Amino acid sequence: MDLREISYEQAVFDLHMANYRILELSVRLAQATGELKRLQKELRDARHQGGGAATSPGEPALPITGRKREVPPPPAASFWGSLVSTYKKTAASQARKALAFFGRKPKLLFVIDEVCGRQPSGVNYKVSRNEISILSFRGWAVPMASPQAFEWIEVTVLSEGSQISRKIKPQERPDVGLHFGNPRLASSGFLVQFPLVELNRGSYTLVIVGILADGAAARTQAGRLEII
Numbered sequence: 001m002d003l004r005e006i007s008y009e010q011a012v013f014d015l016h017m018a019n020y021r022i023l024e025l026s027v028r029l030a031q032a033t034g035e036l037k038r039l040q041k042e043l044r045d046a047r048h049q050g051g052g053a054a055t056s057p058g059e060p061a062l063p064i065t066g067r068k069r070e071v072p073p074p075p076a077a078s079f080w081g082s083l084v085s086t087y088k089k090t091a092a093s094q095a096r097k098a099l100a101f102f103g104r105k106p107k108l109l110f111v112i113d114e115v116c117g118r119q120p121s122g123v124n125y126k127v128s129r130n131e132i133s134i135l136s137f138r139g140w141a142v143p144m145a146s147p148q149a150f151e152w153i154e155v156t157v158l159s160e161g162s163q164i165s166r167k168i169k170p171q172e173r174p175d176v177g178l179h180f181g182n183p184r185l186a187s188s189g190f191l192v193q194f195p196l197v198e199l200n201r202g203s204y205t206l207v208i209v210g211i212l213a214d215g216a217a218a219r220t221q222a223g224r225l226e227i228i
Contacts, residue, residue: 007127020098022120029044036052048131053061063208067128081165105221106218107143107144107145107218108141108142108143108144108208108210108218108219108220109141109142109144110139110140110141110142110208110220110222111137111139111140111196112137112139112222112223113138113139113140114137114138114139115136115137116132116134116135116136117125117136120223122223123222123223123224124225124226125221125223125224125225125226126225126226126227126228127196127225127226127227127228128227128228129169129196129227130202132196133195133196133197134193134195134196135157135193135194135196135199135227136193136194137155137190137191137192137206138189138190138191139189139190140173140188140189140190141153141170141174141188141190141208141210142158142176142180142185142188142210143210143212143218144218145218146212147182147184147185148184148212148213148217149170149184149185149186149187149188150170150188150210150211150212150218151169151170151211151213152167152168152169152170152210152211153167153168153169153170153188153190153204153208153209153210153211154166154167154168154208154209154210154211155190155192155207155208155209155222156206156207156208156209157194157199157204157205157206157207158204158205158207159202159203159204159205162199162200163199164194164199166192166193166194168190168192170187170188170189170190171187171189171190171191172186172187172189173185173186173187173188173189174186176188176189196227200227201227201228202226202227203216203224203225203226204224204225204226204227205221205223205225206221206222206223206224206225207219207220207221207222208220208222
């Protein structure tokens with residue numbers, strides 16, 4: 001893998017991770033909007049039950065006749081739809097810029113949810129031989145060129161002097177199928193483990209390979225690993 005390809009794969013990974021975080025935040029915003037709507041409704045109900053608009057303690061309630069009709073906030077569904085639309089437009093724009101620079105499309109999209117049971121904060125992973133004995137990666141991977149899920153997923157940890165791999169059948173990830181609107185991608189997860197006794201201290205590259213039923217394969221660099 002030359003420097004140009006490494007830079008490309010890194011850019012694609014960073015782009016996808018950013019879009020994944022945007023979608024995750026949009027879900028939380030939608031939940032907060034629903035809670036805000038509920039509180040606004042409770043406040044309106046309390047005002048009506050009190051016979052008028054809220055006032056300071058000890059003051060009579062003000063009549064509500066003649067008040068302008070309140071316009072309810074946009075429903076959560078509309079809010080969610082707006083966020084998803086913005087997310088898709090932003091992702092498409094960034095993807096076009098990346099493709100224009102690198103000149104070809106990514107063949108595989110992935111997310112690493114956990115490294116040794118912890119959520120990673122970026123693409124550089126660090127583990128200590130003094131703290132763990134098993135190196136594990138949990139995540140998912142889907143092909144860009146096929147609506148079908150991968151038949152096999154292979155994760156490789158490699159350096160200049162050595163490499164070890166684990167090849168597994170994809171695991172159930174219904175959230176992935178739901179996210180992409182394709183139930184066939186619901187089997188796209190992976191969990192691979194490497195005993196640390198098989199790896200020396202040093203720097204490694206993590207590579208994910210997805211293999212379709214017809215034997216076609218897609219390969220991508222998934223980050224850097226440092227074992228201390």
